[in-house]
Amino acid sequence: MTTRDFEPVGRGGPFRPLSSTAVWRLASFVLVFGAWEFAGRVPISPAFPTFGATMAALFQMTLDGSMGRAYLSTLQPLLIGLLISGVFGILAGVAMGLSRLFEFFVAPVFIVLQAAPVAALIPLITFIYGIGLTAKVIAVCILAAPVIVLNSYKAVRNASPSLIEMCRAFQGSRVQVIAKIILPDASPLIFAGLRLGIAAGFIGVVLAELLITPTGIGDLITYHRSVADYAEMYAAIFSIVAFAAITVSSLQKLETMVFRPEKKEG
Amino acid sequence: MFEKARSIFLPVAGVLVLLAATIGQSAPAQAKPVRIAFGDIASVESLNFLIALERAKERSVEIDVTFFKSEDIAAQAVVGGHADIGVGTPYALLQKVKAPIRMFFQLSALRFYPIVNTEYYKGWKDLDGEEFVVHSRGSGTEAIMNLMAKREGITFKRLSYVPGSEVRAGAMLQGNIRATIVDAPNRNLLLEKGGDKFMVLPMEGVDASDEALYASTDFLESNPETVDILVEELLTVWREINKDPDYVTAQRKKYGLLADLPAELEPEIIPYFTESAKSGAFPVNGGGPEAVKTDFEFYAIAGQLQGNPTSLKIEDFWYLGPLDKAQNKLGRM
Numbered sequence: 160m161t162t163r164d165f166e167p168v169g170r171g172g173p174f175r176p177l178s179s180t181a182v183w184r185l186a187s188f189v190l191v192f193g194a195w196e197f198a199g200r201v202p203i204s205p206a207f208p209t210f211g212a213t214m215a216a217l218f219q220m221t222l223d224g225s226m227g228r229a230y231l232s233t234l235q236p237l238l239i240g241l242l243i244s245g246v247f248g249i250l251a252g253v254a255m256g257l258s259r260l261f262e263f264f265v266a267p268v269f270i271v272l273q274a275a276p277v278a279a280l281i282p283l284i285t286f287i288y289g290i291g292l293t294a295k296v297i298a299v300c301i302l303a304a305p306v307i308v309l310n311s312y313k314a315v316r317n318a319s320p321s322l323i324e325m326c327r328a329f330q331g332s333r334v335q336v337i338a339k340i341i342l343p344d345a346s347p348l349i350f351a352g353l354r355l356g357i358a359a360g361f362i363g364v365v366l367a368e369l370l371i372t373p374t375g376i377g378d379l380i381t382y383h384r385s386v387a388d389y390a391e392m393y394a395a396i397f398s399i400v401a402f403a404a405i406t407v408s409s410l411q412k413l414e415t416m417v418f419r420p421e422k423k424e425g
Numbered sequence: 426m427f428e429k430a431r432s433i434f435l436p437v438a439g440v441l442v443l444l445a446a447t448i449g450q451s452a453p454a455q456a457k458p459v460r461i462a463f464g465d466i467a468s469v470e471s472l473n474f475l476i477a478l479e480r481a482k483e484r485s486v487e488i489d490v491t492f493f494k495s496e497d498i499a500a501q502a503v504v505g506g507h508a509d510i511g512v513g514t515p516y517a518l519l520q521k522v523k524a525p526i527r528m529f530f531q532l533s534a535l536r537f538y539p540i541v542n543t544e545y546y547k548g549w550k551d552l553d554g555e556e557f558v559v560h561s562r563g564s565g566t567e568a569i570m571n572l573m574a575k576r577e578g579i580t581f582k583r584l585s586y587v588p589g590s591e592v593r594a595g596a597m598l599q600g601n602i603r604a605t606i607v608d609a610p611n612r613n614l615l616l617e618k619g620g621d622k623f624m625v626l627p628m629e630g631v632d633a634s635d636e637a638l639y640a641s642t643d644f645l646e647s648n649p650e651t652v653d654i655l656v657e658e659l660l661t662v663w664r665e666i667n668k669d670p671d672y673v674t675a676q677r678k679k680y681g682l683l684a685d686l687p688a689e690l691e692p693e694i695i696p697y698f699t700e701s702a703k704s705g706a707f708p709v710n711g712g713g714p715e716a717v718k719t720d721f722e723f724y725a726i727a728g729q730l731q732g733n734p735t736s737l738k739i740e741d742f743w744y745l746g747p748l749d750k751a752q753n754k755l756g757r758m
Contacts, residue, residue, distance in 0.1 A: 204505045205524045289601065290587055372587055373561055382562040384497050386729055387517035 208390035217394035225379065226398060233375030233399075236292055237364040240299025244356055248304045249349060252311020256318075256345070257337065266312065273305035277363070281370045295367040295374075302363030303356040310352020314345035347418035354410040361403040458487030459651055462508035464496030469694050470610075472673050472682060473666055473707065474512075474532065479680040480658040486651050503641065509648075510640045510655075514565075514633075516720065517729040519742050525642045527744035530656055531712025532636040535565050535723075536704050538612040539573065539626040541604040542597065549626055553579040558593055558605040561586045566606045568727030569631055597623065609700055610693065632705070633723035634716060645744050656711065656751040663707045664758070670698035709758045711748045714739055 192210045199209030208216070220226040251269075255262040281298055288294040318341040326340045368377020379395035467475065478488050493499040496513035503511035504524050512532065518524055546552055559566040567584060574581055587593050587602070594611035596602045598618060607615065615623045638659075645652055665672040674694055677683065701707060708716065721734035730737065739745070 204501070205522045206501060206504050206518070285592075290592065290596070378562060378586075385517070385561065385563045387515070387521040389522065 206387070206389050208393055212390040213393045213397060216388075216390035217398060220379075220391060220394055226395075229375045229379050229395070230402075231375075233364055233368060233377070235375075236295035236299055236367065237360055239292075240296045240363065241303055241357055241360045243296065244300050244303040244307055244360065245353055248307030248356065249311045249353070252308040252349070252352070253315050253342070253345075255308070255312040256315025257341075262312070265308075269305040269308045272301055273309060277302055278366055278370065281366060285371055290372050294371050295364065298367035298371070299360045299363040302366075303360035306359055307352045307356035310355065311345070311349045314348030314352070315341055317348075318344040347414070350414050350418060354407060354414060357410065358403065358407045361399070361406075365399060458489045459510060459648070459655075460508040461488060461490045462493055462499035462502040462511045463490055464493050464499035464511070464513050466492050467683060469683070469686070469690060469697055472677055472694065473662055473698070474659075475682050476673065476676040476680065477655070477659045477662040479676075479682070480662065481655050484654050484658070486654050503639065506641070509644045510638055512636055512638060514635070514637055514720070514724070514729075515639060516724045516742060520730055526639050527642055527645060528634075528637040528639040528712075528742060529645060529652065529744045529747055530638040530659055531634045531708050531716050532638060532659070533634070533701075533706050534632050534708060534716075535569065535635040536701065536706045537566055537569055537606050537608055537631075539570070539604070539606045539628055540597065540612055540615055540623050541626060542600075543622060543624050545603045547624070549573070549577040549579060552577075552581065552604060554582050555604065556583050556585055556602075557581045558585045558587050558596070558602045560590075560593075560606075561588050563728050565633070565635065565723075565727060568633075568723060568729075569628075570606060572631065572723070572726050573628060609704075610697065613696075631723070632716070633720050634712065635706075637712065642744065645747070649747070652747045653750055656747045657755060660709075660711055660748075660751050660755055663711070664709050664755075666698055666707055667702045667709050670695055670702050673698045710752065712743075713745065713748065717743050 195210040195213075199207055199212065202209075217226070251265060255265055277298075280301065284294050284297050284301075288297055322340045322344060323336055326336045331339065364375075365377060368375055369380065373381040376395055376399045380392055383389070383392035383395065461478070463471070463474075465471065478490065482488055491502070491508065493502065496511075496515075499508070499511045500513055500515045500518055502508040503526060504518065504522070511526075514528070515524075515526065519526055519528075541547075541552070546555070557570055559570055561567070567586075570581070570584060585602075587596060587605070590607040590611040593602065593605040594607050594615050597605055597607075597615055612625060616625070638655075640652070662672075662676075677694070710716075717739050718734075721730060721737045724730040725732070725734040
């Protein structure tokens with residue numbers, strides 16, 4: 160069955176039908192959560208909670224404020240790290256795109272960082288930056304920055320040559336070429352890099368909270384695991400996965416709306 | 426059409442039969458060799474355990490040890506049936522998840538040392554209203570400090586969490602923290618490097634289990650001989666070490682254990698075992714009902730056990746049959 164098969168259903172009826180994408184999405188959620196509930200009821204392991212128990216724990220943790228407090232703590236290194244990676248990452252990427260010399264010196268660092276298994280680098284961060292907020296911010300940065308930098312760099316480097324040529328033909332200065340042609344042309348790809356960087360930042364902050372010192376969501380996961388409150392542990396994991404997924408998909412929607420209106424869903 | 430359906434059906438059926446056979450095979454809890462899940466890397470501190478395993482191997486018990494990153498993951502391996510025996514104190518797991526698992530041998534008692542920077546503190550009372558650093562939320566070190574605060578009649582401003590004795594010792598040396606609790610090797614390191622800068626606060630009567638062996642009841646009941654041999658050898662090695670800590674070095678040599686241990690760590694072996702034996706870290710009777718009651722009290726304070734500790738039943742957590750048998754054979758101490 161293809162998505163087309165869904166299209167005629169309900170067309171012209173009194174209710175506005177769900178789009179075929181929405182139906183598939185809903186079906187996939189039902190399928191995954193249903194499988195989770197089933198696996199918990201079998202159970203595949205006595206330590207594996209059902210979906211229902213996990214959601215009840217999530218509700219309870221939201222009500223008693225422990226989830227809110229954890230997010231306040233987790234968001235701190237995440238936002239600082241993303242702000243630094245965003246500002247400096249885009250600047251560095253644009254500079255690399257514009258200057259071959261800068262590219263020669265800086266690009267290899269980010270290419271290596273992007274390929275490196277960062278979880279293995281985190282213990283090294285603690286040797287240099289200790290175990291506090293700085294170390295966690297650095298963990299977010301080393302995960303988020305490479306993708307932001309490299310996307311910005313590629314975006315600038317691949318800006319349309321014919322547009323640049325046109326600007327020059329109209330006597331545009333170097334500053335005008337950058338400000339009026341290269342940056343606007345590169346902005347969709349830069350924004351896509353920023354979105355991917357934010358997704359990587361989530362990985363960084365959770366890794367840091369699990370591997371450096373347990374705070375925020377990392378603390379909820381570690382603590383509930385140590386006292387065998389597995390529903391609460393999975394609730395914490397579920398919440399951060401859902402939070403990251405919603406954030407990133409909202410950014411994707413924003414990106415489509417602002418930069419690629421032609422791809423907007425109908 | 427029928428031919429086509431059959432050509433699809435046959436391979437699919439084949440795969441399903443194979444899958445079913447695999448599942449059927451992996452179902453019995455007992456598999457040879459005995460799979461032990463150890464929640465730490467092999468180090469000087471685990472030599473006693475490794476010696477006991479070697480001795481059990483000499484009595485025809487096949488053993489396969491896997492070293493995990495943490496005790497929690499090792500416990501999951503046992504719960505999931507991927508390992509037969511685990512090392513740790515999974516009280517919370519047993520009570521909350523009601524996993525069919527029981528502990529059967531106390532390997533060590535908690536031995537941690539509260540240590541303070543003498544520039545700021547000289548005794549327990551000075552810690553009233555101050556910050557204290559422990560391993561993690563819900564950990565044994567946190568429970569020890571809550572217990573001591575209660576005993577000393579003090580209240581900490583807050584307990585902070587920094588996992589790893591060596592990390593806390595490093596932070597003490599750098600001056601980032603002023604009061605913490607560490608294990609024996611790191612206490613020695615601090616006293617050696619810091620001299621008068623650090624002092625250990627007196628603490629007595631905290632004897633809860635640090636590590637114990639546990640297995641599924643199914644494994645314990647269906648492999649009595651294996652479990653008996655293991656418990657007998659553990660008891661023998663523990664008693665030998667308590668008599669003469671040098672026993673560890675001789676046995677390490679005999680079995681070629683930790684062959685790649687760095688030369689600078691070798692001199693640490695005897696002092697570690699001498700001191701641990703002296704402080705009673707290695708029980709000569711494998712635990713038993715008294716030790717379990719102490720555990721109930723301690724782990725209730727730690728938040729690992731819920732409810733009144735006096736109402737908890739030993740048989741819901743421990744399987745003491747093999748230990749009884751071994752003590753009858755080797756003598757009670």
